[in-house]
Amino acid sequence: MxxxxxxxxxxxxxxxxxxxxxxxxxxxxxGYFTAIKQEVVAQCTTIPSPPGPEDIQIDRKRGLAFVSAYDRRAAMAGHKGVRGGIYTIDLTAPEGQWALHPVTASEPADFRPHGISLYVGADGSRRLFAVNHPAAGGHTIEIFDVAADGMLTHVKTVADPLLVSPNDVVAVGPETFYATNDHGSTGPTRQMIDDLLLKRNSDIVYFDGKSMRVVASRLSFANGINVSADGKSIYATEMLGLALHVYKRDPMTGDLVPSDYTPLGSGVDNIDVQEDGSLLIAAHPKLTSLISHGSDPRKPSPSQVIRVELAPGGGGRAGTIYLNLGQDISGASVAAGYGDLMLIGNVFDPKILVCKQSKEIKAF
Missing domain, CATH: 1.20.5 (Single alpha-helices involved in coiled-coils or other helix-helix interfaces)
Known part of the structure; x- marks a missing residue:
């Protein structure tokens, strides 16, 4: 030779x-090598919905759930006319009558909502914030006024070069918010390479009502984000980092300082902060199955709900309260708590599950 x-x-x-x-x-x-040996079951019923009810925010004082949905499979297939919407569920009605009602504003006309956040002001006024991925390209955060019946009126569009690939948003004021960028690059090819390399180039940005800046970085597919009831902590998930991050928040400047980190061992998605301060986090135990499910609805993707009970000063406990192989619901992306119930949305399919919340936390 x-x-x-x-x-x-x-x-x-x-x-x-x-x-x-x-x-x-x-x-x-x-999660390709993850073996799910046993499901964690719950008593559930199904609510029909438009395809892809990806995020759910509950106004617990009014008993109203807001649902963000659009047909991602149709959009992935190249259909330009796909317009998503915001819907409400009247949770004060008998549970058997729960149904989705459209409250979407006519603006913007090019509307494909992703993560959403409800802001309630000290005077009781309400605004809904939504990540938008217009078919024409680019990304925005849309801000809506919320009427007493839940109907939305468009107020403002926020666009900025730092909104590289926004996934979720949490409002902390009538025009201020944090948003996660799940990638630090644009274009499906570059983002796929980033994922394969597990690059830590996603971040969290903060908009103070006038300008936007990065306040947390070096994340691996930053996904869900939410804020504590007192506004002093920000919670964010890393889908490929399989973890929950907790940041101390300076309400005056918006700055974030890392304060806690919890590996959760699953592809964590959206976060709901319950009235008792615990977190419900939807998760994808097998992200490879989620990818397959996106292109073929006949291939199920396991769904998981994790409850995190944070302890003062750091730490706490976390575990699974729901785990399904995908027959009941595939690709669960959000679990929003309402009393002893939780509403589980998903990325692609036309359904929402309403399940009893287990009081028992199980290791996964």
Whole structure:
């Protein structure tokens, strides 16, 4: 064998080795090797919905749930005319009568909502914030006034170059908010490469009503975000980092300081802060199955709900209160608590589950 051929074989072997290691790292993070041995069941009923009820925010004082939905499969197939919407569920009605009612404003005309957040002012006024991925391109945060019956009126569009790939939003004022960027790059090819490399290039941005800036960085697919009832803590999930981050928040400046970190071992998605301060986090135990489910609805994707009970000063406990292989609901993206119930939404399918919340936390 010539020296040149020997070097070529060495280089090829090194490249194959690197690709194998990177592939193994990604598959491990995406849950490909995760074995689900036993489901954690709950008593559930189903509410029909438009496809893709990805996020749910509950106005507990009014007994009204806001649902963000659009048909992602149709959008992925290239259908330009897909317009999503915001819907409400009147939770004060008997549970058997719960249904989705459209409250979407006519503006913006190009509206494909993702994460949403409800802000309630000291005077009782309400605003709904929504991440928007217009078909025409770019990303925005849309702000709506909420009427007493839940109907929305468009107030403002926030666009900024720092909204690279927004996923979720949490409002902390009538025009101020935090948003997660799940990627630090644009375009499906570059984002796929980022995911395969498990690059920590996603971040959290803060808009103070006039300008936007990055307040937390080096995250691996930042996803859900929410705020504590006292406004002093921000919670954020890393889908590929499989973890929950807790930040101390300066209400005057909006600055965030890391204060706690909890590995959860699953592809964590949206966060709901319950009245008792506990967190409900929807999760994807097998992200590879979620990808398959997105292209083929016949392939189920396991769904999980994790409850996190934070302790003062840090720590606490976390565990699973719902786990399904995907037959009941695939690709659960949010679990919003209402009393002893939780409303579970998903990324693609036309349904919402209403389930009893288990009082028992189980290890996964």
């Amino acid at each position: 010539s020296p040149a051929m020997r070097w070529i074989l060495i280089i090829v072997a090194v490249i194959v080795g690197i690709i194998s290691v990177l592939g193994w790292r990604f598959l491990a993070a995406a």
